[in-house]
Amino acid sequence: xxxxxxxxxxxxxxxxxxxxxxxxxxxxxxxxxxxxxxxxxxxxxxxxxxxxxxxxxxxxxxxxxxxxxxxxxxxxxxxxxxxxxxxxxxxxxxxxxxxxxxxxxxxxxxxxxxxxxxxxxxxxxxxxxxxxxxxxxxxxxxxxxxxxxxxxxxxxxxxxxxxxxxxxxxxxxxxxxxxxxxxxxxxxxxxxxxxxxxxxxxxxxx
Numbered sequence: 001x002x003x004x005x006x007x008x009x010x011x012x013x014x015x016x017x018x019x020x021x022x023x024x025x026x027x028x029x030x031x032x033x034x035x036x037x038x039x040x041x042x043x044x045x046x047x048x049x050x051x052x053x054x055x056x057x058x059x060x061x062x063x064x065x066x067x068x069x070x071x072x073x074x075x076x077x078x079x080x081x082x083x084x085x086x087x088x089x090x091x092x093x094x095x096x097x098x099x100x101x102x103x104x105x106x107x108x109x110x111x112x113x114x115x116x117x118x119x120x121x122x123x124x125x126x127x128x129x130x131x132x133x134x135x136x137x138x139x140x141x142x143x144x145x146x147x148x149x150x151x152x153x154x155x156x157x158x159x160x161x162x163x164x165x166x167x168x169x170x171x172x173x174x175x176x177x178x179x180x181x182x183x184x185x186x187x188x189x190x191x192x193x194x195x196x197x198x199x200x201x202x203x204x205x206x
Contacts, residue, residue: 012051014049015034015063016039019105057083061123072088082141095178100170130159131159135151137158141189154192
């Protein structure tokens with residue numbers, strides 16, 4: 001009897017092969033041939049699931065986005081806004097091997113999106129989702145008195161802060177360790193809380 005292959009499982013195996021190639025050799029090396037070799041398949045077998053390199057890249061990028069969003073969705077039930085903010089920011093920064101891989105692949109795909117319209121759509125979707133997430137966090141923190149009331153400005157600052165740390169961590173993981181990134185989260189949220197308390201005292205004194 002021929003082995004029955006689950007097409008969903010095989011697609012995700014191919015995505016894992018893409019991610020390994022991208023991390024090890026760079027996105028430019030993630031050709032159909034190289035990914036098929038990494039997955040232990042023939043090119044013909046790979047094309048049974050993805051007819052082109054572009055389709056494979058889009059699916060891989062989408063998979064990374066979906067993984068991050070699934071983890072974040074599990075944190076929505078956290079009732080404490082400070083604790084939720086800490087956990088969300090931790091999920092978005094490369095604090096372990098899995099998140100380091102996602103961060104490196106994310107940066108590779110977003111760079112490629114400058115010249116690939118199909119990836120650009122996903123890049124813009126991810127950007128908008130992160131922007132909305134930052135705004136939601138700041139809205140909750142501000143309502144709890146743990147951040148300034150200018151949610152728009154603070155959300156933009158948080159978005160830029162996250163992007164900057166992610167890039168720095170990818171460039172120099174030896175410097176931007178998990179411990180330092182975790183400390184940076186605490187420092188930033190403490191600073192927001194201090195600024196929020198100062199603003200609240202100023203409103204009460206008026």
